[in-house]
Amino acid sequence: MIHRMTSLRIGIDVGGTFTDAVLLDCLNVAAEQKVPTRSDALLETVLTALDALRLPRDAAIDQITVSTTLITNAILQKRLTPTELLLIPGYGMRLDALAWPVPYRALQGQLDFRGREIAAVETTEVQEEARRLSLINPCSSVAIVGKFSHRNNAQELGVEQILKKTAPQLRTTLGHRWGGANIYRRALTAYLNLACQDEFAAFADGLRQAVRQRGFTAPLQILKADGGVLPLEDIRAVDTVYSGPAASMLGALADSGEDMPDSYVVIDVGGTSTDMGLILDRVPMWSAKGAKIGGFSTQIRAMAVRSLAMGGDSVVQVEDGQVRIQPYRAGLPCCRGGPELTPTDAMCYLGIVAIGDQNKAAEGLARQCPVDQTPESLSALAQEILNVMSQKITDAVMDLEREWRDEPTYKIWQVLHPQQQGNFPIWLSGGPAPGLLRDLTRQSGRAVRSGTRSGLANAIGAALARPAFSRTLHLDTVVGRYRIAETGEQGVWQGSPRPHKEITRLMEEIMTRESERRGLAPDDWQKEVFDFFPVVDGYSAVGQVVRGSWHVPAGIMGRVNQ
C-alpha cells in the first residue's frame, strides 16, 4: 500500500489493568508510558497516559489512535441507555426460539428473501406503538428491525416515519444498516449501538476537547474490533467492542521480527485477562460470525479472538494442595504491595522478572503454604503456579485451534498449506510475557517467542493500525435493487439484467469514494471473485443475483525497529 508515512503517531491502549501510551517517530519508539487503568474513569485514564508522554504543547502530532474498553465495559456492566426494540418478523421461525437478552415487540408487515413486500405495515398499529412509547418517555430510544430489511429497507423507513410523525422526539435507529442476513443479530446490534451511543458520544466529545485543549490538531482515531481504524467522528459505538484484542493482534504483527514464521498463535497476557488469536500468512484471522458480547450476538465484524479470564494479577489460591488461578484480581500483586498472591509473585520470587519486592512475594507464597515454609517449598509452589497457568493457556490454545478450523479463512489456509496442520508456534506478548516464556515453551511443546517490548505491543499496534474497510455488494437485477452490507446503503439498480463490467464500475465507484474520504490510495484493493446466480422465471433467464466483496485489509504500517 502506498501510504504517507507520517512522522509522529501516538498509540494508546486501554487494558484492564494498565493503560499504555507510545509515541512513534516513524517506526521508532520515541516515548512510552504506563499508567493504571481507572475503569470508572476511562477518559481521564486516556488523558493521564497521553500527558505522561510529556509532549510539548502544540507538538506536531500527526495522528492519535486509541483502543478502548469503554463500550465493552458498558455492555458487560449493563450501563446502557433504556432502549425499545420493535421487530417486523412476519412468518417464519418463532422469535422466542432464540435467546433475546432484551424484550421486544413485534409489528405487522413482511418481506420475502428478495425484499419483496408480502404484507404491509399497519399504520394504526405503529401509531399506537408511538403513543405507548412516548408515554414511557417522549424521547425514548427505539430500534426498528425488520426481517429481510437488509434486502429492502422500505418497511423500516415506513415504521420510522409513522413513529416520528406521531411522536417527533423519539430517537430511532434502523436494522438494515447492520450487516447481512440474520434478523436476530441485526436487531441486537442496532439495539446495542443505540443503547451505548450516549456513553460513547460523551467519551468522544471529552477526548476531542481535551486533546484540542492540549494544542494537538492531529486526527483522532479509534481502533475497531476488526483491526481497522476510523476517525472518531465516523465510528459507530459498538464497532469499538473488542478493540483491545484487535490491538494485541496488530501489536504482534508490529513487534515480531522478520524471522517470525508467517502463521502463528498470538497470546497476549495482561493483568486480568489473556487474549488469544491467530495470524495466518501474516494476516489476523477474522471470525465468520459477528462478535458475541454479554449475551448479545452481534453482526460486528471482529477478529477470531478469545479471552481467558486469567492474567498476571489474577488471584491464586491453594485448595487441598491444588493451585487454582481465579478469574478475578484483587488489586496489585503482593510483590508490589497488593493483598493476594498472583502469578506475578511467582515470577518475582523465582527471579524470572524484575518486578516488585521478592520478600513480599515470598510472604504471599508463604500464606498459601501454611505447613512447610522453607525456600524449597515456596519455590515449588511458585513453579507450580506457572505450570498451572501455562497448562491452562496451552489447553485453551488447543481448544481454539479446533474452533478455528471451522472458520472459512482457516479452511482456505489449510487448502494452501496442507503440509502445515495446526500446532502453530506461539508469539507471547503482554507485561507478564517474559515470566511465562520458559514454562509455556515446556508445557506446549511449541516454539514460543516474545518481543522485547511485550508490555507495549498493544499500544504500538494501535499506533500503527492501518485504516481498513470492506464493501460487500448484493445485487438483484430482477428486483432491481443493490445493497452494501457494511454501510446498509441501498439503491435502485438501473443497469443491465446481466451485468459484468458494470459491477466492476459500481464497486470502483463505491471503493474510491471511501478511499478518498480516508486519504487512502484509490486502487489498492483486494477483490474477491463474485458469485453470479442466473435468475430464472419460467424457463428463461431473466437476470442475476450478484454477490461479492472488495476489501482494504486490516494490518499495520510496518514493524517497529527493535
Added chain:
Amino acid sequence: MKKTALMFFPAFDWSLGSTHPEREERLLYTQEQLFEEGVMDLPQIVQLNPIVAPLKAVCRTQAIFPSSEEQDLEAHRIAAGSALVMGDAWARQEIHNGFALVRPPGHHAGAVVWGNRGFCTLNNEAILINHLRSQYGYRKIAVVDTDVHHGDGTQNIFWHDPNVLFISLHQDGRTLYPGSGFVDELGGVNAWGQTLNIPMPPGTGDDGYLYMLEHWVLPKLQEFQPDVVINSAGQDNHYSDPLARMNVSARGYGQITELVRPDIAVLEGGYSIETALPYVNLAILLALAGEDYSQVQEPSNRRHTDVSLKDFKQYYQDLRAKQESQRVTWDKERVKHLLNQEWAHEDYSVYYDTEGFQETRQEYVRPCAYCGGTVVIMSKVRLHSDVCVLVRIPFLACETCRRTGLDVWQSLSERSQESHRYGSILLQNQADDDIRLWKRYEGVTKF
C-alpha cells in the same frame, strides 16, 4: 443438549445449465431464509463442513463405468462427502440428527452409473448408508424417500439387500418421471418385501400424505426396527412445485419430518426454488431441531384442491390389498459364464434422461436363504463398445456367497484378459470392505 447438524453445500458454481431446474440459484434463497431467521444461532444447531467423498466410499456402493476418471464427479462427490461427514458425526454421537442441504441430488442414481439421470450421478444416501455399515457396523438401515419422484436409484442399489428397508412415497409413476415405483415392486428374491413403494395420486395434500405415513410407513418402520433412519428429503411434493402436483405445504413437511423422525435427512429434488424451498427447508430443519414450525408459512396460495380424505382412505385400502396379493416371482437359470451355477435373472434397461442414452442390464443374484446373495450386473450402453460388470458381495454375506463372488470376479477378469470381452469389472466386496476394479489394459486397481 441434543444437537441438530446442518450441512450446507449449495454448489453455487455447479449447474446442469443456467436455466435448468438443477442450477446455482436453487439453494440461494434457502440460504437467505435460514440465515435471516437466525437459525444458525439456535443453541442446538451445529454447522458441519463438507469433504470430497473418497472414491472407495463411492465405489463401495456404485459402479462408475467405464471408470470414475471418465465421468465428471466433482460436485457430486462433495454432495456425497457432505452426507458422509454428517454420518460420521451421528455415529460418533456428536449430533442427535441432521439435515444435509446439498446439491446435486442423488436418488435416481443406481447401482451402475454411466452418466447423469434425473439430475443425479452419485447416490448420496446410499453412499452414506454403506459407509455407516462398513465403518461403524450398523446392520439395519431404513430409507424413507419422501421426494415426489420414485427413488428408483436407491431402490435399485438396495433391491437385493434384506438389511435395508427402502420405502418410497411418491406421485404415481403413471403421471410422473421416472415412471416406476409401483406397489408390486417389492424387492429381489432374497429381499422380498424390503422394498415398499407407495404411489399416490396427484392432489394428495398434507392430510393424505400424513395418513399414509401413519397407517403404512410408521408401522413398517416399527416392525423393521432399524438402527438408522435416513430420509431422502425431496421437496417437490410442495403445492407450488413446477414438475409435480402433490399439494403438500411447508408445514406438512414439518409434520412429515416429525413423524418419520430421521436420524439424517438428505436433500433430494424440489425445484420450486422461490415459493417452496426456503419455507420447506426451514420447516424440516425446525422439526429436526425440535422447534415450533407452525409459524412457517409460504406467501403463495395453493393451486389445486386436495383429494378428499375419504377418497384417499379408499385408495389406501385398495393399494394395500393389491400389495398384499403380490407373490415373489423370479426366473432362475443356470448360467454358464457365471461358474455354471443357478442364478435368479432379470433383464432391464435404464434411461439416462440428462444425456439421452439407454443402458441395458442383465442382473443376476444368487438365491440364498442366509444373506442378500452375490449380485452380478452385466451392463452395456450403445455409445461404448464394452460390456462392464459389477460383482457385489453383500454386507453380512454367507461364506458361500462370498466365495462365489470372489470366484466370479476372478474368472470373469481372467477370461476377459484373453477375450477382451469386458471393459471394466468392479468387485464390490462389501463383506470384507474390499473394493477393486479390473480394467482392460490396466489391470487391477484397489480402492
